[in-house]
Amino acid sequence: MNSSALLLLITGLSVIAFITARQRAYIHGASSKLKSLPKHYGVLTALWSGIPALVLILSWMIFQPAYLHQQIIQSLPESITIKGEDSLSLYINTIDLAIANGEASDDPVIQKAILSFNDAEKKSRIILTILVLLLSLSGIIFGLTKKLLNSHARVGVEKVVKGFLALCSAVAIFTTVGIVLSVLFEALRFFESIPFTDFMFGTSWSPQTAIRSDQVGSSGSFGAIPLFVGTMLISAIAMLIAVPIGLLSAIYLSEYASARFRSIAKPALELLAGIPTVVYGFFAALSVAPFIRNVGESIGLSVASESALAAGIVMGVMIIPFVSSLSDDVITAVPQSMRDGSLGLGATKSETIKQVIIPAALPGIVGGVLLAASRAIGETMIVVMAAGMAAKMTANPLDAVTTVTVQIVTLLTGDQEFDSPKTLAAFALGLMLFLTTLILNVIALHIVRKYREQYE
Amino acid sequence: MSTNTTATLSQSFRAKPNSMQEDITNDATSESSEHSQHITIGENILENAKFTTRNVNVYYGEKQAIFDVSLDIDHNEVIALIGPSGCGKSTYLRTLNRMNDTISNCRVTGDFLLDNEDIYSKKMDPVLLRARVGMVFQKPNPFPKSIYDNVAYGPRLHGLARTNSELDEIVITSLEKAGLFKEVKDRLNEPGTGLSGGQQQRLCIARTIAVSPEVILMDEPASALDPIATAIIEELIDELRENFTIAIVTHSMQQAARVSQRTAYFHLGKIIEVGETSQIFTNPRHQLTENYITGKFG
Numbered sequence: 001m002n003s004s005a006l007l008l009l010i011t012g013l014s015v016i017a018f019i020t021a022r023q024r025a026y027i028h029g030a031s032s033k034l035k036s037l038p039k040h041y042g043v044l045t046a047l048w049s050g051i052p053a054l055v056l057i058l059s060w061m062i063f064q065p066a067y068l069h070q071q072i073i074q075s076l077p078e079s080i081t082i083k084g085e086d087s088l089s090l091y092i093n094t095i096d097l098a099i100a101n102g103e104a105s106d107d108p109v110i111q112k113a114i115l116s117f118n119d120a121e122k123k124s125r126i127i128l129t130i131l132v133l134l135l136s137l138s139g140i141i142f143g144l145t146k147k148l149l150n151s152h153a154r155v156g157v158e159k160v161v162k163g164f165l166a167l168c169s170a171v172a173i174f175t176t177v178g179i180v181l182s183v184l185f186e187a188l189r190f191f192e193s194i195p196f197t198d199f200m201f202g203t204s205w206s207p208q209t210a211i212r213s214d215q216v217g218s219s220g221s222f223g224a225i226p227l228f229v230g231t232m233l234i235s236a237i238a239m240l241i242a243v244p245i246g247l248l249s250a251i252y253l254s255e256y257a258s259a260r261f262r263s264i265a266k267p268a269l270e271l272l273a274g275i276p277t278v279v280y281g282f283f284a285a286l287s288v289a290p291f292i293r294n295v296g297e298s299i300g301l302s303v304a305s306e307s308a309l310a311a312g313i314v315m316g317v318m319i320i321p322f323v324s325s326l327s328d329d330v331i332t333a334v335p336q337s338m339r340d341g342s343l344g345l346g347a348t349k350s351e352t353i354k355q356v357i358i359p360a361a362l363p364g365i366v367g368g369v370l371l372a373a374s375r376a377i378g379e380t381m382i383v384v385m386a387a388g389m390a391a392k393m394t395a396n397p398l399d400a401v402t403t404v405t406v407q408i409v410t411l412l413t414g415d416q417e418f419d420s421p422k423t424l425a426a427f428a429l430g431l432m433l434f435l436t437t438l439i440l441n442v443i444a445l446h447i448v449r450k451y452r453e454q455y456e
Numbered sequence: 457m458s459t460n461t462t463a464t465l466s467q468s469f470r471a472k473p474n475s476m477q478e479d480i481t482n483d484a485t486s487e488s489s490e491h492s493q494h495i496t497i498g499e500n501i502l503e504n505a506k507f508t509t510r511n512v513n514v515y516y517g518e519k520q521a522i523f524d525v526s527l528d529i530d531h532n533e534v535i536a537l538i539g540p541s542g543c544g545k546s547t548y549l550r551t552l553n554r555m556n557d558t559i560s561n562c563r564v565t566g567d568f569l570l571d572n573e574d575i576y577s578k579k580m581d582p583v584l585l586r587a588r589v590g591m592v593f594q595k596p597n598p599f600p601k602s603i604y605d606n607v608a609y610g611p612r613l614h615g616l617a618r619t620n621s622e623l624d625e626i627v628i629t630s631l632e633k634a635g636l637f638k639e640v641k642d643r644l645n646e647p648g649t650g651l652s653g654g655q656q657q658r659l660c661i662a663r664t665i666a667v668s669p670e671v672i673l674m675d676e677p678a679s680a681l682d683p684i685a686t687a688i689i690e691e692l693i694d695e696l697r698e699n700f701t702i703a704i705v706t707h708s709m710q711q712a713a714r715v716s717q718r719t720a721y722f723h724l725g726k727i728i729e730v731g732e733t734s735q736i737f738t739n740p741r742h743q744l745t746e747n748y749i750t751g752k753f754g
Binding site (some may be wrong): 142258259335337338339340341342343344345346347348355356359407 | 553555558560583584585586587588590591592593595597598599600609610614615641660663664667
């Protein structure tokens with residue numbers, strides 16, 4: 001039986017286990033007192049019959065390829081196995097290919113290997129099917145014994161559910177750890193060839209490495225400071241746009257707007273968050289940037305066609321909903337009794353907002369702003385399309401600058417060799433970027449948590 | 457909403473300019489009141505009252521919460537508003553400093569005079585009114601600021617102190633009047649939210665006193681407090697009577713008996729009976745009042 005049929009079988013058996021065990025618990029419960037509800041006995045029996053079988057199938061899926069390869073190697077004559085690791089794996093690859101394509105090969109050795117492969121596979125499948133059936137059925141039988149009927153089934157079910165929940169959260173955590181480690185190891189390889197201090201404190205960024213040793217301009221420089229300056233410049237412009245607009249619109253929506261207007265305006269504002277960043281990128285590169293250049297030139301300023309200002313403004317618009325939505329939530333969460341207390345003392349609405357509501361909501365607002373800032377720093381698509389490539393150290397928003405994310409994209413697109421410092425630099429940049437946003441997020445979460453403590 | 461109210465008000469003023477001094481029976485049978493069957497028993501009308509309210513009706517959307525209530529509050533008295541839950545006593549209290557303005561579908565009609573001044577007229581700024589008629593709420597609601605800033609909040613808003621030392625004085629006197637100064641004098645800069653429930657409520661009273669209101673409205677000020685804190689607040693209310701007029705909503709009849717001079721019994725949005733507190737509690741004239749006092753419902 002193939003795996004999907006087995007899965008279906010296990011599901012079916014579990015359902016049967018559930019129904020019969022529950023029925024039995026009902027019958028048992030009529031004469032003596034049960035420790036849990038009948039459905040708990042049903043669920044526990046279903047779990048007993050399903051989970052061991054599922055674990056078996058999963059481990060079979062993981063270990064089967066290795067086992068089958070072992071079978072192939074055993075079937076091969078010594079003349080091939082003796083040749084060494086590399087040629088052997090090459091040979092096994094051809095056999096794998098032949099099996100996958102279902103071709104009859106002329107080579108008798110391969111024919112024999114295919115035969116033994118098929119044989120082993122068939123055998124392992126039969127064993128698997130029998131084992132799964134056995135496990136599943138023995139689970140059901142165990143579930144119907146007196147021992148289970150006398151146990152606290154609910155506690156057992158809750159343990160299993162708790163374990164499953166823990167497993168899910170572990171997946172998220174281990175994924176993060178895995179990403180960090182993979183970036184970290186690549187970054188460490190980069191720091192083997194380029195000193196850490198040169199990277200962190202260098203002020204010149206031109207990531208070239210020589211293909212030949214005598215090539216002109218072979219000495220690349222990997223100073224990341226211009227990139228971080230560019231990132232900070234664009235993020236700062238974005239925050240200058242997003243924080244006032246987001247905060248003031250949040251105040252309007254939560255304190256002044258009528259319920260009807262709010263029900264229309266809030267989703268409309270949040271729609272901004274749903275626009276793909278690529279589309280924002282078009283908008284920045286094709287509409288905003290030329291507009292800024294034309295305006296600048298008409299008043300006699302020299303504006304680069306890919307200015308930090310254009311990218312920053314559009315990025316600011318993109319993160320308005322982050323600021324406004326989070327601020328709106330925390331402002332709405334300020335208890336009505338605060339407003340009543342202030343109004344009852346003869347404060348006007350605006351005095352109440354300025355002196356009671358905003359201070360009370362401030363930690364939450366700051367948390368929201370920091371989350372938006374980390375979003376701005378990590379934003380890629382808008383800056384790739386609108387910010388330019390020149391790694392310039394400048395605070396002039398009308399100049400073209402480049403950002404960390406833009407450089408990561410350029411370093412990794414196209415045909416690249418994965419052991420040159422040029423490519424590995426992307427991982428070092430990624431690591432730095434990750435650490436920056438991580439620190440911002442930690443600070444933001446800390447502040448938000450502190451705010452919550454105040455009202456509970 | 458406010459224009460609507462004012463229109464009703466000025467009309468009713470024009471229609472019967474002398475009705476304020478008339479007997480309530482005449483008033484209740486006049487054509488303007490829709491629920492005229494109901495007659496309040498007792499002395500709800502006073503000469504030279506601090507607060508005069510006539511024919512008050514309050515609506516939440518389509519639903520009417522207060523029916524044709526007329527009640528006067530005397531200078532420097534504590535009047536207790538009692539009655540079963542949902543009888544409209546809190547709603548009535550909130551009309552007295554126009555806190556109902558903040559509820560969007562709430563509509564108020566009737567005449568409200570504070571020292572013979574119409575508080576719902578166009579000329580009356582609700583913000584200034586609330587400085588004259590302060591309010592203490594059911595749940596202590598200190599601002600997330602220091603104790604000092606909590607009390608100084610109102611005086612700062614209204615510019616009551618020109619110098620810092622004047623402000624200090626206002627804060628200290630208010631805390632003293634609220635009986636809190638001794639307990640907090642060493643930690644005026646600590647957050648007000650860190651105080652105990654009873655202390656927080658006294659802080660809120662101090663905050664209200666600091667604006668020097670004429671009337672203080674208290675909406676079940678002790679219902680979230682333990683018995684000891686309640687006793688302190690009740691004692692305080694009695695002391696405050698010297699300088700302020702107080703209207704207090706309470707669920708506790710013992711509390712009403714302890715702190716008030718007069719008591720008004722509300723039932724389903726109407727005032728059933730008003731009288732001297734001792735009379736209401738010992739010798740109620742209306743059957744509903746007696747049922748409530750004796751605990752037949754509540």
